[in-house]
Amino acid sequence: MPLKNDSTPVGPHTNRRRLFVAVAIGLAILLVAALGLAHWAADRAGAQADVEARQNARAHASLLESELQKFRLLPRVLTEFPDVRAALADKSDAASRRLDRELEQLAARTDATVIYVIDADGTTIAASNWRAPTSFVGENYRFRPYFQGAMRDGEAELFALGTVSGRPGLYLARRVDVGGRQLGVIVLKVEFDKLEARWADSAAATLVIDAAGIIVMSSEPRWRFRSFVPISAATQQRLRATRSYGDARLDPLPVERVDGGVRVGAELYRQADERVSFPGGTLRLLQPAAPARASANATARVAFLVLLILVGAAIITLLRLVERQTLRQAAHDALEREVAARTRDLRTANDELRLASERQRETDRRYRAAREELAQASRLGSIGQITAGVAHEINQPIAAIRTFAENSLRYLERAEPDKARGNLDTIVALTARVGAITNELRNFARRKPTPLGPVAVQSAVDGTLLLIGDRLRAQGITLDVDIENPATSVHADRVRLEQVLVNLLQNAADAVHGEKEPRIALHAHGSDPVHIDVCDNGPGVPATLLPQLFTPFVTGRPDGLGLGLAIASDIMAEFGGALTLIPSPFGGAGFRLTLRLA
Incomplete structure (x- = not known):
């Protein structure tokens, strides 16, 4: 009997079975890869949208805080304004009309919607809109919660619709006290139309929700005065009774929690919340999930396409090995079709890159437009840090003024007019110092910079120390100031030059915190150019930050934004x-300002 030959060629049926098995394995690989890539794309899209939501929420909250910090200082300052106290004290028409004009000018300069003064009975005696048909003068606001809260607690804030204008806004109220008497309330109303319009430029939806759960600010106007979560009918009735929301129905938005996000109507969002110093308020940003999902799906499709090509190539190679002769032409045709498909994909990818380049140019344009806004926001943020120091600077002369005034009364009772006159001269000097401090703070907060021109170095340094000097003294920091030529003037803008000096001194103060003998030096020297050096004995700048020290959003502090330098x-x-x-x-660290001689 003949022996079987182990090298007998495999028959065509076996080749077909092996080819079928290989194709089945390839399809299984593609199926598993498709499911895995779909899951990866969903996770990546959610994570990317969450990051964008958190970043945008912090940026929008920062803009809102800047606006609030700017306006909250005004009522505090106005309670000490002599004309306000005079108008409330004697309630004469002449005093009230003079105060009308002063409030009108102040509202125009600060972008406040309206500023008005209410006496202790709740009647408005002066208002910045006294010329308008909707003037508040003569109106009684005793029923308004902000008036009641300010008279009871000294100050109050309320977001509500205006009873005359019907427009929503934030009411900042502060009681005016003189000698233990409650004369009335100074009220400032702020509307946020410009801020909401700026938010609307973003693809995300930005909301501010008050303590009652009602949306009071929104980049989507149709969402205003609706609740983000359902509230009971009894609660709705109680809120409507306050008239803070006008005739709004306070209906809930159609919100549904899905896939780690929220769906409002037909749109899916990723949510990020930021607490803001708003009366019980929370800033909530809803980032659309569709763009991030589309980007992740595109990446997944490219990866799947590459895997598809590899699996297809392996099958084609096996097919050519099994049926080299019969399928040579078929493999060639398949390769041509694949090349054509790749060409189309590359053409599509090229179009997408061109569109991405155009979007990048638009983004750069918006960045340049927003750079000045960031500079203003940084300046207002600095005001928030130095307000406590400025308040302390003002409280000291005010306390001294009261003491000298009380002593003057006793000197007059004793018939010692010369001593009383000396005390009054001292009071005049102290009030001049208070005026200098408040004037410096107001100039520092100006929104639009003035044209460049000569700026005295001594004047800029004095203004900077007026703003931040008390904080340095409170921290026990030794500050060495050395200006070689006090008459030197440089080509600059005083407000922005002070902003740079305030930023460098604050950074230095933070750096020397914790040092046994903290020390900072400010040295102005040179003729042309002029150099201003700010140096400290802190730990210095980490070597890892040196290459990108002046790049936005690069910072060595865990709570820093990286915008100051x-x-x-x-x-x-x-x-x-x-x-x-x-x-x-x-x-420690040292920074040098190089300026041209004026």
């Missing part, structure tokens, strides 16, 4: 100068 560098470039890092003679 970047904005300061841009301001110095606009002056035709530069901001550079130099060695500190004390072993």
